[in-house]
Amino acid sequence: MNEQAEAAKKSTLLMIPYGMYVLGARNGDDIHAGAVNWVTQTAFKPPLVAVGVKKDSDLYAALRASGTCALSFLEAGQRDIAFALFKPSKVDGATVNGQAFETADTGAPIISAAPAWVEGRVVGEVDTGDHSCVVFEVTNAGAKREAALLTLEQLGVKYGG
Amino acid sequence: MNEQAEAAKKSTLLMIPYGMYVLGARNGDDIHAGAVNWVTQTAFKPPLVAVGVKKDSDLYAALRASGTCALSFLEAGQRDIAFALFKPSKVDGATVNGQAFETADTGAPIISAAPAWVEGRVVGEVDTGDHSCVVFEVTNAGAKREAALLTLEQLGVKYGG
Numbered sequence: 001m002n003e004q005a006e007a008a009k010k011s012t013l014l015m016i017p018y019g020m021y022v023l024g025a026r027n028g029d030d031i032h033a034g035a036v037n038w039v040t041q042t043a044f045k046p047p048l049v050a051v052g053v054k055k056d057s058d059l060y061a062a063l064r065a066s067g068t069c070a071l072s073f074l075e076a077g078q079r080d081i082a083f084a085l086f087k088p089s090k091v092d093g094a095t096v097n098g099q100a101f102e103t104a105d106t107g108a109p110i111i112s113a114a115p116a117w118v119e120g121r122v123v124g125e126v127d128t129g130d131h132s133c134v135v136f137e138v139t140n141a142g143a144k145r146e147a148a149l150l151t152l153e154q155l156g157v158k159y160g161g
Numbered sequence: 162m163n164e165q166a167e168a169a170k171k172s173t174l175l176m177i178p179y180g181m182y183v184l185g186a187r188n189g190d191d192i193h194a195g196a197v198n199w200v201t202q203t204a205f206k207p208p209l210v211a212v213g214v215k216k217d218s219d220l221y222a223a224l225r226a227s228g229t230c231a232l233s234f235l236e237a238g239q240r241d242i243a244f245a246l247f248k249p250s251k252v253d254g255a256t257v258n259g260q261a262f263e264t265a266d267t268g269a270p271i272i273s274a275a276p277a278w279v280e281g282r283v284v285g286e287v288d289t290g291d292h293s294c295v296v297f298e299v300t301n302a303g304a305k306r307e308a309a310l311l312t313l314e315q316l317g318v319k320y321g322g
Binding site for chain 1: 162
């Protein structure tokens with residue numbers, strides 16, 4: 001791309017709106033969770049969700065090894081949880097980076113404070129880039145309360161472009 | 162999933178925020194364009210974008226055949242364009258469903274009224290569901306003006322769950 005197209009690519013991709021989520025994966029005793037924003041549904045039947053996951057992360061390794069993951073939806077106001085989960089995972093009892101987690105069918109960590117979550121099994125990925133586009137089928141979900149999603153914009157962070 | 166998990170899956174996936182875009186593909190003289198909302202970036206290097214595309218659509222067939230596509234970003238206020246492009250593509254001269262289009266490197270149709278667009282070549286897909294998660298590498302982009310993206314919420318439409 002020339003300089004003009006490169007600049008247009010950057011500004012245009014930054015227009016895409018995002019929510020904030022915590023992706024969790026467990027490989028045996030190895031538990032990882034990380035804040036992510038590159039998320040979209042990609043099918044109704046079966047219900048599929050795509051997530052962009054950094055390939056050089058321990059989270060990605062655990063997700064690949066287990067073939068399962070959980071996605072916790074963060075609520076407006078839960079900026080502290082998002083920022084805590086930007087850091088490498090440190091598990092202490094039933095907390096990861098100081099945030100209490102619980103598990104459901106897959107065993108992947110779900111942030112207890114999150115108003116809603118889905119979990120499931122990986123059905124495929126496109127791993128061409130520095131992040132892999134991981135697609136998982138939602139096999140279980142929980143909604144604790146109605147809530148407005150925390151957005152990347154509210155977080156004051158740019159991740160894209 | 163049991164009934165409770167099914168309901169939670171639906172309400173939770175509906176929390177994901179979306180913008181509105183027009184996905185375009187051209188296979189020879191066969192030109193198709195359709196409004197889509199399931200879009201996320203999935204990598205920086207190379208810049209990859211994932212789009213959920215209905216597999217029984219002519220748009221998907223043209224995208225598969227050509228291996229390229231364009232994604233026009235709609236602006237707040239361009240609801241009429243989104244609704245026009247929900248219908249099957251009818252091309253008349255340089256218009257599709259009454260909306261003027263232009264082309265760039267890939268030949269895929271770009272909505273002329275759109276404030277910004279990207280185009281590129283398909284690098285992979287996960288086609289397990291009723292929609293395929295198509296991942297393309299952005300190889301060209303244009304930004305005509307700064308604009309706020311039209312959101313699915315502004316459109317008053319739900320597509321997800």
